[in-house]
Amino acid sequence: MRHFLSDNSAAVHPEVMAALTRANHEHAAAYGDDAVTGRVLALFQRHFGEHARAQLVFGGTGANVVGLAAVMQPFEAIVCSANSHLWMDECGAPERFLGSKLIAVAPTSGKLRPEDIEPHLRCHTGVHGVRPKVVSITQATEWGTVYSVEETRALAEMAHDAGLLLHVDGARLANAAAHLDCSLRALTTDAGVDLLSFGGAKNGLMFGEAVVILAEGLAPDLDRCCKQAMQLASKMRFMAAQFEALLTGDLWLRNARRANAMAQRLAEALGTGVELAAPVQTNVLFARVRPEDVAPLQAERAFYMWDPADTTVRWMTAWDTEEADVDAFAAAVLARGGYSTSV
Ligand SMILES: Cc1ncc(COP(=O)(O)O)c(C=O)c1O
Numbered sequence: 001m002r003h004f005l006s007d008n009s010a011a012v013h014p015e016v017m018a019a020l021t022r023a024n025h026e027h028a029a030a031y032g033d034d035a036v037t038g039r040v041l042a043l044f045q046r047h048f049g050e051h052a053r054a055q056l057v058f059g060g061t062g063a064n065v066v067g068l069a070a071v072m073q074p075f076e077a078i079v080c081s082a083n084s085h086l087w088m089d090e091c092g093a094p095e096r097f098l099g100s101k102l103i104a105v106a107p108t109s110g111k112l113r114p115e116d117i118e119p120h121l122r123c124h125t126g127v128h129g130v131r132p133k134v135v136s137i138t139q140a141t142e143w144g145t146v147y148s149v150e151e152t153r154a155l156a157e158m159a160h161d162a163g164l165l166l167h168v169d170g171a172r173l174a175n176a177a178a179h180l181d182c183s184l185r186a187l188t189t190d191a192g193v194d195l196l197s198f199g200g201a202k203n204g205l206m207f208g209e210a211v212v213i214l215a216e217g218l219a220p221d222l223d224r225c226c227k228q229a230m231q232l233a234s235k236m237r238f239m240a241a242q243f244e245a246l247l248t249g250d251l252w253l254r255n256a257r258r259a260n261a262m263a264q265r266l267a268e269a270l271g272t273g274v275e276l277a278a279p280v281q282t283n284v285l286f287a288r289v290r291p292e293d294v295a296p297l298q299a300e301r302a303f304y305m306w307d308p309a310d311t312t313v314r315w316m317t318a319w320d321t322e323e324a325d326v327d328a329f330a331a332a333v334l335a336r337g338g339y340s341t342s343v
Contacts, residue, residue, distance in 0.1 A: 002318075002325050003302035006202075007172075007259060007283060010318035013204035016245045020206070023241035030234045032056070037240040043247040044198075044212055049189040051216040054198075055223060056239045057231040060171045060209050061090045063197035065097045066229045067211040068134060070219035071165055071195060074099035076133035078167075079120050081107040083142045085169055097229060101130045109278050110141030111151070114158040121162045135159045136167040139187070140176040143277075144263070144284035149182065149191050156192025165218070166192060171199035171209070174256035175282035184252075189214045200243060204255045204319045208239040255319035259283035262317035262326050269330035277312050284316045293336045300332040301325070 003009065028034035037056070044054035057063045064086055068078060078094070080086050082104040086094055094102060105116050121132050135155060140146050147155070156166045168188060170176075173196070177184050188196055194215040200208040211226070213219045226232045233239050246252045260283050267280040270287075277286040289297065291311050297303070306314045317326070
C-alpha cells in the first residue's frame with residue numbers, strides 16, 4: 001500500500017538498487033577516496049558548474065548543518081523562514097552544532113521575499129548583536145511552492161549586497177527544477193546561490209544527501225566540518241553509487257516529474273471539491289478538511305495532519321505514486337461530500 005504521508009516513505013528506485021548491487025564487490029578506498037565517489041563529484045560539477053564541490057552526507061538535517069557550519073561563526077546568524085525545516089524540524093541541531101542564532105521570518109505561501117528579510121539585516125547593534133551571515137531558503141518550500149529563478153536571484157543580490165550568503169535547503173530541489181522545467185544549475189549557481197543541500201532520499205535514494213558549495217573558494221574546510229559533525233561515511237561508495245544512478249542520466253528529473261505529476265493529478269481530480277491552502281506546484285497538497293473526515297480518510301491512505309487549528313492536512317506524493325493510488329484517494333475524498341462551501 002502506498003500512502004500520502006511523505007516522499008520519505010517511498011521505496012528505493014530499482015535503478016538505485018541496481019547501482020548499489022553493482023558497487024557491492026571487492027574492496028574500495030574508504031571515506032570518499034574511491035572511484036565511484038570521484039565520478040559523482042564530477043557529476044555534481046556537470047550539474048552545478050565547474051566550481052561546485054560536493055560532500056555526501058547521511059541526511060538532510062546533517063546537510064544543512066554541515067554546509068552552514070562550513071561558512072559561519074557562532075556569533076553569526078541565519079535568517080530563515082518560520083516554516084523552514086531548519087527552524088521547525090531539526091530538533092535544535094543548527095542551534096546546537098552551529099551555536100548560531102536563527103532569525104525566523106514569516107513567509108508567504110512558504111516563500112520569503114527580499115522585503116521580508118531586509119529589516120532583519122539592518123537590526124544588529126554592533127558588537128552587541130549577532131551578525132547576520134546567511135539567508136536560507138527552501139526550494140521547493142515546505143509548502144511545495146517554488147521560487148522562480150528571478151525570485152532566487154533577487155534574494156541572492158539582496159544577500160550579497162548586505163555581505164551575506166544565500167543558502168538553499170534543496171531537499172526537493174529536483175521537484176522545483178521539474179516544475180520550472182529548468183536545469184539544476186539555472187536555479188542555483190546561475191541565480192547566485194552560494195551553497196546548497198541537495199536531496200536524495202526524497203527522490204528515489206535509500207539514503208544520502210549532498211552539501212554542494214557553489215561559490216568559488218567558499219568553505220575550504222567543508223570536509224573537516226563534515227567529519228566533526230559525524231556525517232562522513234566510511235563506506236562512502238554506497239552513497240556515491242546511489243547518486244551516480246540519480247545524476248548520470250535523467251533519473252533525478254524523471255522521479256521528480258512523476259511525483260509532481262501525481263500531485264497535479266490529485267489536485268485536478270479533486271477540482272473545486274477541496275479547498276487548498278497553497279498552490280500545487282510540486283509533489284504536495286495542503287487541504288482543509290472537516291475534522292470528522294480526517295480519521296476516515298487516514299484509514300483509506302495515511303497522511304499527516306499539518307495544522308489542527310483549521311484541520312489543514314498534507315497529502316504528499318512520491319516518485320513511486322501511481323495513478324491508481326491517486327484516483328482511489330480522490331474518490332474517497334470526494335465521497336465525503338466535497339468541501340468547497342462548508343469548510
Ligand atoms: C525541507 C526539508 N529539508 C531537509 C529535510 C531533511 O531532513 P532529514 O534530516 O530527515 O533527512 C527534510 C525532510 O523532510 C525537509 O522536508
